Amino acid sequence: MNRFAELLDRLAFEPSRHGKLRLLTDYFRHTGDPDRGYALAALTGALSFSNAKPALIRGLIAERVDPVLFALSYDYVGDLSETVALLWPASPRPADLARNSDAGALATIVETLNSAGRSELPRLIVAWLDQLDEKGRWALLKLITGGLRIGVSARLAKTALAALNGSDVNEIEDVWPGLSPPYLPLFAWLDGHGTKPAADNAVQFRTPMLAHAIEDKDFETLDPGDYSAEWKWDGIRVQVACGAGKDGRNLVRLYSRTGEDISAAFPDLVEAIHLSRLSDVCFDGELLIVLDGKVQPFGVLQQRLNRKTVSAKLMADYPPHVRAYDLLYENGEDLRPLPFSQRRARLEVCVRQAAAPWLDLSPQIAFADWPALAAARADPAAANAGDDALAVEGVMLKRCDSAYVPGRPKGLWWKWKRDPFVLDAVLMYAQRGHGKRSSYYSDYTFGLWRDGQSGDELVPVGKAYFGFTDEELKQLDRYVRDHTINRFGPVREVTATAKEGLVLEVAFEGVQRSTRHRSGVAMRFPRISRIRWDKPSRDADRLETLEKLIPV
Amino acid sequence: MVMASSLLVSAPEGLYCPTGDFFVDPVRPVRRALITHGHSDHARAGHGAVLATAETLGIMALRYGAQFAGTQQPVRLGEVLRIGEAEVSFHPAGHVLGSAQVAIGNTRERIVVSGDYKRAADPTCPPFEVVPCDIFITEATFGLPIFHHPDAGEEVGKLIASLRLFPERTHMVGAYTLGKAQRLMALIRQAGWDRPVYIHGAAEKITDFYIAHGIDLGEIRKVADAGKTKLPGEIVICPPTSLADAWSRRFADPVSCFASGWMRTRARARQRGVELPLVISDHADWPELTRTIMETGCREVWVTHGEGDALVHWAQTQGLKAMPLHMLGYGDEEEGGDQTEPAAET
Ligand SMILES: [Zn+2]
């Protein structure tokens, strides 16, 4: 456990990608089986202990620490595992797990957690926590509750793995779906004494090709004739894979752009894909909610994200839809080396033949030159987006002759996002952040002016917790502490009057009506774009200005 | 609950004693001020008359110039003075050189204003003295039960171990220039490190002041005098703000270290981009705060600044009266946010 805790701790403090890779490769090289396999599983999110819920951990600490002191500490630290690790009373007992033969300790814990019943867990976890030091407790709790959040993606862990034998990370991705913890055949191959595990290709995830954000100067070097354009949809990017498993049955998988299998969250969509009899294909598209033939804004799709169980009502209210834009694999053929224009032609045929209600094609935008495309981007409804224009967040440019290259190759694909809206708002409340920014007042609620009973009053319209630099965060934190007029638990109210107040320039992607907000509106994706130390608070914008942006 | 005493009240300028007509650590200029220690959030310039230990007066003169107040009066630790109707005495706080608690009493009660303090050993200043009192006024910079400062010697051991591991890299240690920096130097000597320790210009005057007061810090050299060498494998002590600025580029692949009680939580350390966090603090941690409150035998606790809510809650569960004062203007020092250092030349 020692080694694993040390690895997590050092990863948490290592700022550079290169440094993280070195730490990981080092760990995989110098740690034995099966510990390293379980560590890999933890890092790639392949472990989950359904009986070990955060509520269990909260219960254990509640027996040991005053609830008010726990709440204040948790509010300050911002991370349950770290809070409990710091608060856990030091035990006089010898630290077996920390000191005595570390080898196998992680595997023992993982295997015990996998096999233990719900009623045994508290006793086991208490015994481990008593034996570990603060760092070990933190690592154990991170492991148990899942979500390590130490800045390591599954992709990064696999890249570090590939470095063991100098193979390409995509080779690991190819064989990954057929493997499970503790990955003994994989490590045997990487160590040079085993054959490469066979790829289970049927419903394999293929690392997506990503676009660069385009800047004004880029247009000078690009020829519009080389590119095809389509809408950038405001949903989530998914990959749909269908194929026959080893037993001949048709399999369907829905992957997020990071390769996470999200099929379980969309059983209705998976069922629909089965019914459409698609097989032996893999394509990219945007997951959207379509009601009465109209694409819904992102806020609606959000109702279906990050859910463990999906109710019938949820499925009925928010039917999922895939808008396809690239074909990667079809009938035993890897299409990725083909130029985009050919893949697109094959995709059009594929979608037409499927003739499935949950599936359509992302339309292409005709344009003669960049100004014409700029005009379409500024008014998607007038181009061919029609009613769906509200779900457009910009345009995508794809080189017609580009192969499908995993990762973010330079110069082939571009995204050209719509310009954000900006408004000047007044800071009203601040709350301590979580994660990296906990212990700073880093979540800001801001408001706009409106007519009140006794003259102008501020009404809160949104909340933002990023967009500023670390230096600005410190200044904002200081401002909040020095201008606090009220405290409500972790929230502080700051001075916000026509005479005195801090103006924040807020950028956002859109706005819609909302009954959950006092102002009656909800901003999409708000962030602080500038701190207007110079601007008098009375000159901030009014609610009416925001309301005018609501689509009718 | 209204916390009041005939001896002391909380005012916008700071804690005020009406019967003696003076303030303790006022944040705005006042006619008469008693100063607990030289940190700039407690010791400000521009008061009419200042009473403090000789060391604190010396530190204030270094920072603000000899004429920082109308008149200056040094007080010895333990000496009892009468100011108006109040009896006043200063007692060691164990925080930095010259730091003191201020005890204020009359025939009926005694109040102790502890300023900033710690209970852990510090080779550069006399240890905290428990002064029995009715009302104890405490800071709560680390007033949450998650704060347990480990043994400072072991933390310095991590620094020495890292120097052995990376003998080609400069180890830059961010430390508050008054107190923390010199304590660190003394701890480094206790750990057996006998190479010269290099310091940033901002720490020069105050370090000289400590040495002039007979505190052995070994051989201290100025970075400015080091010439073209990139100081591989050496320790450089600097203000925390210098860790990330251009000044750090002159060193050999520097390891960024930060000595502060805030390093106890990962978020704070990561926020600052620290590679080697050293949990070393000149403020009391949770066990020290709670132990000290009990040892004074007080019946009431007032919390001036920091994480007051938790400490107040704890004191109430112990049957004490307690209230946070939420005083503004204190508490930057562990952050290194203090920009009014004695003249910083780089
Ligand atoms: Zn201080």
Ligand SMILES: [Zn+2]
């Ligand atoms: Zn202070």
